Amino acid sequence: MGVARYWREIPHRYNLIGKKCGVCGKVYFPPRSICPDCRRKSAGKMEDYKLKGSGTVESFSIIHVPPPEFEGKSPYAVALIKMDEGCYLTGQIVDCDLKDIHIGMRVEACFRRIQEDGKRGAIYYGYKFRKAE
Amino acid sequence: MADIVGYGAYVPRYRIKVDEIARIWGRDGKSVSSGLYVFEKSVPAMDEDTATISVESARKAVKQSKINPADIGAIYVGSESHPYAVKPTATIVAEAIEATPVLTAADYEFACKAGTAGMQNCIALVESKMIKYGMAIGTDVAQAAPGDALEYTAAAGGSAFIIGRDGIAEINETVSFTTDTPDFWRREGEPYPGHGERFTGEPAYFKHITNAAKMLMEKIGTKPSDYDFAVFHQPNGKFPLRVAKKLGFERKQIEDGLLCPIIGNTYSGSSLLGLSAVLDVAKPGHRIIVVSYGSGAGSDAFDITVKDKIEEVERIGVKKMIESKEYVDYGTYMKFRGEFK
Amino acid sequence: MREVAIIGIGMTQFGELWEKSFRDLVAEAGIKAISDAGIEGEKIDAMYIGGMSTGRFIGQEHVAPLAVEVAGLQDLHIPAVRVEAACASGGVAMHQAYIAVASGMYDFVVVGGAEKMTDVVGGEATNILASAADREWEAFFGATFPGLYALMAKYHMHKYGTTQEQLAMVAVKNHYNGSMNPKAQFKRKITVEDVLKSPMVAEPLHLLDCSPITDGASAVILAPLDKAKEYTDKIVKIKASALACDTLSLHGRKRFDSLPAAVHAGKKAYEMAEIKPEDVDLAEVHDCFTIAEIIAIEDLGFVEKGKGGKATEEGLTSLNGEIPVNTSGGLKSKGHPVGATGIAQINEIVLQLRGEAEQRQIKDAKIGLAHNVGGSGGTAVVHILEVV
Numbered sequence: 001m002g003v004a005r006y007w008r009e010i011p012h013r014y015n016l017i018g019k020k021c022g023v024c025g026k027v028y029f030p031p032r033s034i035c036p037d038c039r040r041k042s043a044g045k046m047e048d049y050k051l052k053g054s055g056t057v058e059s060f061s062i063i064h065v066p067p068p069e070f071e072g073k074s075p076y077a078v079a080l081i082k083m084d085e086g087c088y089l090t091g092q093i094v095d096c097d098l099k100d101i102h103i104g105m106r107v108e109a110c111f112r113r114i115q116e117d118g119k120r121g122a123i124y125y126g127y128k129f130r131k132a133e
Numbered sequence: 134m135a136d137i138v139g140y141g142a143y144v145p146r147y148r149i150k151v152d153e154i155a156r157i158w159g160r161d162g163k164s165v166s167s168g169l170y171v172f173e174k175s176v177p178a179m180d181e182d183t184a185t186i187s188v189e190s191a192r193k194a195v196k197q198s199k200i201n202p203a204d205i206g207a208i209y210v211g212s213e214s215h216p217y218a219v220k221p222t223a224t225i226v227a228e229a230i231e232a233t234p235v236l237t238a239a240d241y242e243f244a245c246k247a248g249t250a251g252m253q254n255c256i257a258l259v260e261s262k263m264i265k266y267g268m269a270i271g272t273d274v275a276q277a278a279p280g281d282a283l284e285y286t287a288a289a290g291g292s293a294f295i296i297g298r299d300g301i302a303e304i305n306e307t308v309s310f311t312t313d314t315p316d317f318w319r320r321e322g323e324p325y326p327g328h329g330e331r332f333t334g335e336p337a338y339f340k341h342i343t344n345a346a347k348m349l350m351e352k353i354g355t356k357p358s359d360y361d362f363a364v365f366h367q368p369n370g371k372f373p374l375r376v377a378k379k380l381g382f383e384r385k386q387i388e389d390g391l392l393c394p395i396i397g398n399t400y401s402g403s404s405l406l407g408l409s410a411v412l413d414v415a416k417p418g419h420r421i422i423v424v425s426y427g428s429g430a431g432s433d434a435f436d437i438t439v440k441d442k443i444e445e446v447e448r449i450g451v452k453k454m455i456e457s458k459e460y461v462d463y464g465t466y467m468k469f470r471g472e473f474k
Numbered sequence: 475m476r477e478v479a480i481i482g483i484g485m486t487q488f489g490e491l492w493e494k495s496f497r498d499l500v501a502e503a504g505i506k507a508i509s510d511a512g513i514e515g516e517k518i519d520a521m522y523i524g525g526m527s528t529g530r531f532i533g534q535e536h537v538a539p540l541a542v543e544v545a546g547l548q549d550l551h552i553p554a555v556r557v558e559a560a561c562a563s564g565g566v567a568m569h570q571a572y573i574a575v576a577s578g579m580y581d582f583v584v585v586g587g588a589e590k591m592t593d594v595v596g597g598e599a600t601n602i603l604a605s606a607a608d609r610e611w612e613a614f615f616g617a618t619f620p621g622l623y624a625l626m627a628k629y630h631m632h633k634y635g636t637t638q639e640q641l642a643m644v645a646v647k648n649h650y651n652g653s654m655n656p657k658a659q660f661k662r663k664i665t666v667e668d669v670l671k672s673p674m675v676a677e678p679l680h681l682l683d684c685s686p687i688t689d690g691a692s693a694v695i696l697a698p699l700d701k702a703k704e705y706t707d708k709i710v711k712i713k714a715s716a717l718a719c720d721t722l723s724l725h726g727r728k729r730f731d732s733l734p735a736a737v738h739a740g741k742k743a744y745e746m747a748e749i750k751p752e753d754v755d756l757a758e759v760h761d762c763f764t765i766a767e768i769i770a771i772e773d774l775g776f777v778e779k780g781k782g783g784k785a786t787e788e789g790l791t792s793l794n795g796e797i798p799v800n801t802s803g804g805l806k807s808k809g810h811p812v813g814a815t816g817i818a819q820i821n822e823i824v825l826q827l828r829g830e831a832e833q834r835q836i837k838d839a840k841i842g843l844a845h846n847v848g849g850s851g852g853t854a855v856v857h858i859l860e861v862v
Contacts, residue, residue, distance in 0.1 A: 015228075015231060062674070068597040069601075
């Protein structure tokens, strides 16, 4: 894949910049062009909105059979996280005993390597989550 | 001169004990530990590198200082383990703290003193009014060949400093002492550094640190007893103790900043992490001397006075962060380092 | 709209078919369906073929003309369309073909589905399947396809007390059914213990909670109901064909214990067929993972939300249960050549409604339902068939 595909997502993946509907005020992450509640009315009114980075584990799984990009990294935890702003996202949970992860656990975003385009290609960074202090 | 406006630090969560490494190579862990005065070292997780550690440190510094990151006019990341040979780490940091696009940024390499080199640059830019704030970061995920003596100490960690005005500590003076001394190196494309073994001691570490420290104290008319804290680069736990004694400092002056015994040598992160740990406990009026050392070789020395404002900021808690740890065995350490090809 | 019937069915053996290529599979399933219907090639008005990722599995896109070519229909220049909706490609192809016949545009339509999955090695199949998820916001961060269903499983277990054993019982039941299906990839009966002892893929899903990587193709022939009698006296009518979509990502949904698209497609289908869930005699549901079947039987209204695990444990969905589910062995035991799955489900329902399912025949089956899902629920198709 060309690097542009990853580069254009940098603000979202580095800093959790999502969108806030200018009509109803609902916050969305990943970013989206229109609000599914306000639809046409929200077109052109979706503003950048930075998530605080804290949330709660809604569900999780420990991945034992990874895709090629994550070979050598398993087992690792992937979670469905409800951000405090109300939106959900998918991310890894790191820096904790995998056995300690539970539904309802409070987490905060951290900055990690997500994957790399082989040994010669670019390195892609972004958010993962760790247990909140 | 300019002030330290904020600082941040990050040490990965994982540790490996010197005993565990010694076990693999058939050495006696106790004697290795006491020889180096290092008991365990930090280990980066598989997804941590100089960029991620720098970002974590930088974010803490921005949060502590409460400045607008867009006011940062320069970011320098000093490391000898930048994730790319060509492509800056500093731009990753700049983007991740939302300091882009109006700033200058660059990566520095001067073995273990690249972070303090960046700090001097930031001071100069602030002093010359070219920028309002500058950020200097020293971070490494140090490499060591399996089985090499360096393996017992090569660790990961970093620290970020925001330099500006009206801060928490004033940098009164800085001087540098530099010569061409090839005591430690890593050739382009090589995964592990090489070193001159005992040559890294007297003609390298000790000569440069003592000269820089003496120059600094001579220039501003201070003596070791004027300082509440002293931080010297920590390639192991022994060297900073010995150089302190040589210069006339007492053990209690260096203890707060001496992290190597519990996290190992974080290379470019070493002296700045030590300074962060000191700032965590320092009170207004306290005086600090910091002398870094980078192989190759050179030392940057700083004379710092803590200001009243330090009481207003939330300290980083470097020691507390270090205490939150998890041990790994040698196999996991190798997996984390990606040594299985 | 005209009423539409199925006049022919055909499918290949499902499994690791090392000696067979994609085109071999398409040809075989097509020929079987055409032979079953006893229809001449000249009569065929159009073809729809479901395939999820031929481009990545065999490096071949543009497979609709290929299907025409292997069927030997190139000189007739019949129109053919490839349909992609991840694992629901077959079901969606069926839906499109249904619309085409019902509208009066075409009379006789071949609907096929095929996937040749074993020509890639290593983790490549995992990677290709992950493209059914949201590449930018799920797969990029390390979520695998089993991982997404594992998130649903964990959620369901937490919310309703569904157990690992209950998940395993879905696999046990489907392997039992599959042991009687000569076309199934796995004809081996398994136990709950086998499932729980199998390697972990994505906690809480073990290897035996997951459908396999499979080669295979399937096909059916559609015709207007009034013309169906010319070809068969065992007419199976399509009472409903309903398609619904949702967000591509799991995290974009309003709930995680259900596939809202499947609920929606199910409701639409019941309305269209003018029946209730309890009128259904048997169902083929999309059990790509054991949790998917539990969620499916809830979403389709066979049991209350949250009771799917318990119902499975109590045998509600077994061959002699109130509502037998996945009599073919399901995706789990029959195999899951993704693009072919939706059409293979239709094959099983037709066999059952015709009374040709041999050992696994459900007595007096009149109405059958097929539930085919794409991705983690971004697409859902429900068909209801009835023997006339």
